[in-house]
Amino acid sequence: MISLAHSAGCRVEFLFELKNNKVHSSFFLSKGKASELQIYCKKSCVELVIFSEPLSPIQQRNLTLFLKCRVIDRVALILDIFANRARTKEGKLQVELAQLKYLSTRLVRGWSHLERQRGGIGLRGPGETQLETDRRLIAKRVRRLNDQLVRFSDQCRNRRKSRKKRGAYNVSLVGYTNSGKSTLFNVFTKADVYAANQLFATLDTTTRRVFLEGQNYFVLSDTVGFIKDLPHTLIESFKATLSEAVNADLLIHVIDRSDCFWEQKFKDVIEVLKEVGTQNIPIINMFNKIDLIGGEPGVRHDQYGRIQDVYVSAQKKNGIDLLKKAISEQKDLREKWYYPADGSVSCEPQGAEGNDYLEENYSPKRESLF
Numbered sequence: 001m002i003s004l005a006h007s008a009g010c011r012v013e014f015l016f017e018l019k020n021n022k023v024h025s026s027f028f029l030s031k032g033k034a035s036e037l038q039i040y041c042k043k044s045c046v047e048l049v050i051f052s053e054p055l056s057p058i059q060q061r062n063l064t065l066f067l068k069c070r071v072i073d074r075v076a077l078i079l080d081i082f083a084n085r086a087r088t089k090e091g092k093l094q095v096e097l098a099q100l101k102y103l104s105t106r107l108v109r110g111w112s113h114l115e116r117q118r119g120g121i122g123l124r125g126p127g128e129t130q131l132e133t134d135r136r137l138i139a140k141r142v143r144r145l146n147d148q149l150v151r152f153s154d155q156c157r158n159r160r161k162s163r164k165k166r167g168a169y170n171v172s173l174v175g176y177t178n179s180g181k182s183t184l185f186n187v188f189t190k191a192d193v194y195a196a197n198q199l200f201a202t203l204d205t206t207t208r209r210v211f212l213e214g215q216n217y218f219v220l221s222d223t224v225g226f227i228k229d230l231p232h233t234l235i236e237s238f239k240a241t242l243s244e245a246v247n248a249d250l251l252i253h254v255i256d257r258s259d260c261f262w263e264q265k266f267k268d269v270i271e272v273l274k275e276v277g278t279q280n281i282p283i284i285n286m287f288n289k290i291d292l293i294g295g296e297p298g299v300r301h302d303q304y305g306r307i308q309d310v311y312v313s314a315q316k317k318n319g320i321d322l323l324k325k326a327i328s329e330q331k332d333l334r335e336k337w338y339y340p341a342d343g344s345v346s347c348e349p350q351g352a353e354g355n356d357y358l359e360e361n362y363s364p365k366r367e368s369l370f
Contacts (some may be wrong), residue, residue, distance in 0.1 A: 001050070001052045001074070002015070003178075004074070004077055004078065004081065005050055005077065006128070007081050008077055008080055008081050008084075010048065010050070010268075013044040014040055015038075016037055016040060016252065018033065020033075020269060021173075024052075025056075025059070025060060026059065026062055026065065027058075027062050027063055028051065028053070028055055028059045028063065034058050034063070034066060034067075035172065036247065037049070037067065038067055041068075041069060045348045046069055047070060047281040048062070048069060048071075048072065048075070049067055049069060049070070049071045050071075050072055050074070050077055051071070051072070051073045052073075052074050053073065054073050054074065054075055055071070055072075055073040057105050057106045059072065060072070060106065060326065069170075070311050070326065074101060076102065076121075077098050077296055078102050079095065079098055079102060082095045082098070082191070083095050083099065084153060085226045086254075090149070090152045092150070093145055093148055093149055094149065095140060095323045096145060097145040097149065100142050100145070102139050102140060103108065103138070104135065104139075104142075106137050107131055107134055107135060107138075111244075123242070128318070136207060138176050140344070144288075148197065148251065153243065156244070157243075160247055163219055168209075168217075168218070168219045169217075169218040169219065169249050169250070169331045169334070170218070170219050170221065170244075170247065170248045170249045170250070171210075171219065171220050171221070171248060171249065171250045171251075171327060172220075172221045172244050172245040172248035172250075172251055173185060173222050173223060173225055173251075173252050173254055174222065174223055174226070174245050174251050174252070174253055174254070174269065175225060175226065175253055175254035175255060175256075175269055175274065176225060176226055176227065176254075176255070176256065176265040176266075176268065176269055177224075177225025177226060177252045178225065179228050179255060179256055179259075179265075179288060180256060180288040180315070180351065181222055181223070182222055183315055184222065184252075184254060184286070184288065184312075184314040185208070185222040185369045187208075187314050187317055188208075188210045188320075189208035189210055189220060191206065191208055191253040196258060205221055205223055205224070205244050206221070206222045207220070207221045207222075207244070207267075208220055208221060212324060212327075212328050212331075212365055214333075216328070218327060219248075220332060221244040223243075223245050223249070224242070225244065226268065226269050226272045227268070228264075228265070228268045244277050245273070245276065245278055245281075246276055246277055246278055248278075248281055249281070249282075249330075249331075249334060250281065250282050250283075250284065250331075251273070251278060251282070251283045251284070252283075252284050252286050252323070252327075252328065253266075253269060253283050253284065253285050254286050254288050255285060255286065255287050255288060256288055256289050257287040257288060257289055257290055257292075257293060257295065258289040258292035258293050258313070258348055259292075267321060282330055284307065284308065284310060284323075284326050284327070284330065285307075285308065285309045285310070286310045286312060286323060287309060287310065287312070288312060288313065288314055289313060289314075289315070290311050290313050290318075291315065291318065292317050295301045295311055296311070297311055297313070297318045297319030297322055298311045298319070298322070299311070299313055299322050299325075299326065306329060306330070306333070307322075307325065307326035307329055310322050310323045310326050311316050324352065354359055
């Protein structure tokens with residue numbers, strides 16, 4: 001949570017922790033804890049209070065009035081970071097869609113001065129009418145954004161079909177935010193994708209071709225980083241971006257091995273990957289930043305003799321050849337054992353909602369390898 005606040009440009013004055021899990025409907029906190037927090041806010045002269053748990057619109061409004069400063073929750077903080085990081089038109093549309101969905105239930109705060117406060121002739125304001133008008137405008141804008149994102153999704157799907165026809169092997173980088181995905185992408189592709197030691201430095205998907213030995217190559221995609229309890233509005237809005245991972249032939253799970261909480265973050269990423277539908281895609285675990293813990297490049301094989309884990313340092317470019325070898329091994333395995341039952345591969349989108357999934361038929365021999 002502190003890292004998120006720093007990424008948004010905040011200076012953290014104090015950390016207020018609660019041991020009681022009971023949630024109060026009015027202030028989220030108990031009355032006593034809310035009064036204690038108010039004293040801390042006055043002493044530190046804070047302008048913003050950030051809650052690590054989601055707040056209801058009523059709780060957010062009550063806390064703002066009680067603490068006499070802005071109050072936001074974790075979802076609003078992540079949305080603010082995403083708004084600052086988005087660069088492409090598609091990324092900005094996705095962030096705006098998530099923001100509108102989040103704000104649609106909180107209009108009562110923004111338009112509270114138009115609510116009906118008193119009765120009498122000439123004193124009945126247009127409050128509720130204005131709120132309904134604003135909701136209709138937001139709903140109209142959301143539909144327009146969804147239509148534009150559908151067109152972007154169609155364009156991405158057409159590009160993937162074109163790559164499939166050329167026999168391209170698609171590899172996507174996935175992992176917790178700030179684990180080193182963009183740095184690895186730049187090392188592989190010699191690109192100039194923005195990479196920094198901060199959360200959500202990359203929001204927009206970038207795809208480049210990476211050559212192996214001879215004319216052998218694969219297509220590498222850098223995707224948005226994950227985080228624990230990623231808001232569902234963001235997952236829904238970033239479906240077009242996450243589709244690169246859903247339709248990949250291979251996933252490279254980039255893990256910050258120097259992080260003392262890497263095991264929990266590893267589990268969080270796996271949960272998000274399951275949620276977006278990548279359970280059946282082969283994964284190579286790439287443990288990054290081993291130079292910070294005094295580690296050496298190396299690999300670990302699974303029970304079938306294939307490379308499962310790779311230990312590298314993308315910043316120092318140590319162990320990159322081992323990762324290329326692991327990717328080449330998976331690519332050769334796919335080309336060698338890929339026997340469709342009917343002699344063809346279906347690449348058409350599946351599902352009523354237009355989600356992109358590749359339907360592949362495997363022989364019993366191929367299935368035994370996974």
